[in-house]
Amino acid sequence: xxxxxxxxxxxxxxxxxxxxxxxxxxxxxxxxxxxxxxxxxxxxxxxxxxxxxxxxxxxxxxxxxxxxxxxxxxxxxxxxxxxxxxxxxxxxxxxxxxxxxxxxxxxxxxxxxxxxxxxxxxxxxxxxxxxxxxxxxxxxxxxxxxxxxxxxxxxxxxxxxxxxxxxxxxxxxxxxxxxxxxxxxxxxxxxxxxxxxxxxxxxxxxxxxxxxxxxxxxxxxxxxxxxxxx
Amino acid sequence: xxxxxxxxxxxxxxxxxxxxxxxxxxxxxxxxxxxxxxxxxxxxxxxxxxxxxxxxxxxxxxxxxxxxxxxxxxxxxxxxxxxxxxxxxxxxxxxxxxxxxxxxxxxxxxxxxxxxxxxxxxxxxxxxxxxxxxxxxxxxxxxxxxxxxxxxxxxxxxxxxxxxxxxxxxxxxxxxxxxxxxxxxxxxxxxxxxxxxxxxxxxxxxxxx
Numbered sequence: 001x002x003x004x005x006x007x008x009x010x011x012x013x014x015x016x017x018x019x020x021x022x023x024x025x026x027x028x029x030x031x032x033x034x035x036x037x038x039x040x041x042x043x044x045x046x047x048x049x050x051x052x053x054x055x056x057x058x059x060x061x062x063x064x065x066x067x068x069x070x071x072x073x074x075x076x077x078x079x080x081x082x083x084x085x086x087x088x089x090x091x092x093x094x095x096x097x098x099x100x101x102x103x104x105x106x107x108x109x110x111x112x113x114x115x116x117x118x119x120x121x122x123x124x125x126x127x128x129x130x131x132x133x134x135x136x137x138x139x140x141x142x143x144x145x146x147x148x149x150x151x152x153x154x155x156x157x158x159x160x161x162x163x164x165x166x167x168x169x170x171x172x173x174x175x176x177x178x179x180x181x182x183x184x185x186x187x188x189x190x191x192x193x194x195x196x197x198x199x200x201x202x203x204x205x206x207x208x209x210x211x212x213x214x215x216x217x218x219x220x221x222x223x224x225x226x227x228x229x230x
Numbered sequence: 231x232x233x234x235x236x237x238x239x240x241x242x243x244x245x246x247x248x249x250x251x252x253x254x255x256x257x258x259x260x261x262x263x264x265x266x267x268x269x270x271x272x273x274x275x276x277x278x279x280x281x282x283x284x285x286x287x288x289x290x291x292x293x294x295x296x297x298x299x300x301x302x303x304x305x306x307x308x309x310x311x312x313x314x315x316x317x318x319x320x321x322x323x324x325x326x327x328x329x330x331x332x333x334x335x336x337x338x339x340x341x342x343x344x345x346x347x348x349x350x351x352x353x354x355x356x357x358x359x360x361x362x363x364x365x366x367x368x369x370x371x372x373x374x375x376x377x378x379x380x381x382x383x384x385x386x387x388x389x390x391x392x393x394x395x396x397x398x399x400x401x402x403x404x405x406x407x408x409x410x411x412x413x414x415x416x417x418x419x420x421x422x423x424x425x426x427x428x429x430x431x432x433x434x435x436x437x438x439x
Contacts, residue, residue, distance in 0.1 A: 003418070007393065007400065009400055038429075040372075041375050041429075042395075045373050045375050045376060048283050048395050049282060049283045050283075055278075055282070056275065059278075059300055060267070060271055062304070063267055063270070063304065
């Protein structure tokens with residue numbers, strides 16, 4: 001509470017109430033003083049790093065559309081390596097899988113796997129209504145060890161996509177569903193991208209991409225189950 | 231007493247816009263003209279310093295910070311069409327932050343990722359010493375804060391730096407780091423406890439009280 005006040009996150013009335021209490025409470029007033037001291041020390045002694053001279057100009061120059069793309073030092077190595085893996089692993093025509101893998105990785109990184117957290121498929125399914133332009137089939141696979149964990153709205157290929165989140169032990173899998181009206185059905189096909197196992201198929205005018213880092217055979221079995229049920 | 235927050239907490243809401251903007255949208259690089267670049271410069275240029283500072287604190291190397299910032303600005307420019315006039319600084323810093331974290335993962339130094347729920351028990355509890363002045367920092371301790379903040383876990387470090395150096399609200403920090411406000415509060419609180427324990431703790435060990 002004392003911290004909330006220090007950070008200016010309390011409303012005026014709570015601030016007054018808190019101050020009254022702190023004035024009478026030795027332990028709280030000690031804590032308040034210690035926190036204030038730390039904050040003052042941080043503001044006085046923590047360095048606010050400045051970019052080197054000319055950095056901003058150089059950086060913005062690189063954004064100019066006409067400027068030739070130069071290879072960037074340093075980061076280029078890592079990027080080139082990542083790009084090489086992508087080019088090898090993913091056929092060019094399947095950009096959707098590539099995007100799905102990136103979206104999957106992002107969902108883990110952002111600590112933002114889910115917008116709606118529930119293990120109830122009857123909650124997840126209606127949640128997507130009105131958010132994507134199609135009915136999202138949501139199923140749970142507890143007997144196979146894949147538990148429905150929730151859903152998230154994502155974007156793939158510039159269009160809204162439903163991401164259905166499953167847990168398998170400590171692993172997280174995303175099943176992405178996008179509209180593919182008129183597309184003919186295709187059987188599940190698997191590929192491995194940057195350490196993620198990915199399976200894609202088309203069924204009933206919807207495209208599905210399953211992404212996760214669960215072992216290949218298990219992911220395949222799940223993908224085939226999912227594809228068969230629709 | 232019943233405390234109320236100035237900004238009500240809405241768990242999980244903060245990350246959504248980031249997830250969306252990070253998603254692939256039409257690139258438009260070929261169409262992007264001078265107008266877009268000018269617009270981008272005017273909107274994001276003022277936050278270059280904050281962006282650099284965050285990258286430098288997260289990566290702890292100035293060469294890495296420069297490389298990552300270039301990558302982050304390329305991405306920001308690419309997604310600039312999706313920027314809808316929300317807070318420019320939070321929008322930009324969210325991209326910078328995510329690019330930093332990807333870089334850290336590529337660099338392979340990530341170690342075990344921090345789990346807010348699982349690891350909460352392992353964080354040093356705040357030690358209340360009997361003498362009121364024992365918790366206050368002496369000048370030499372205060373100066374050590376630079377290295378102690380650098381030694382914090384990155385999750386704690388970014389929350390602390392955004393709060394103390396950028397003066398961001400919990401809500402803004404939540405938007406940048408893509409976690410709920412409650413998580414921001416607990417990370418910030420743990421960062422402070424850890425700093426207090428490290429800065430104060432050694433003085434006690436050295437026999438100075």
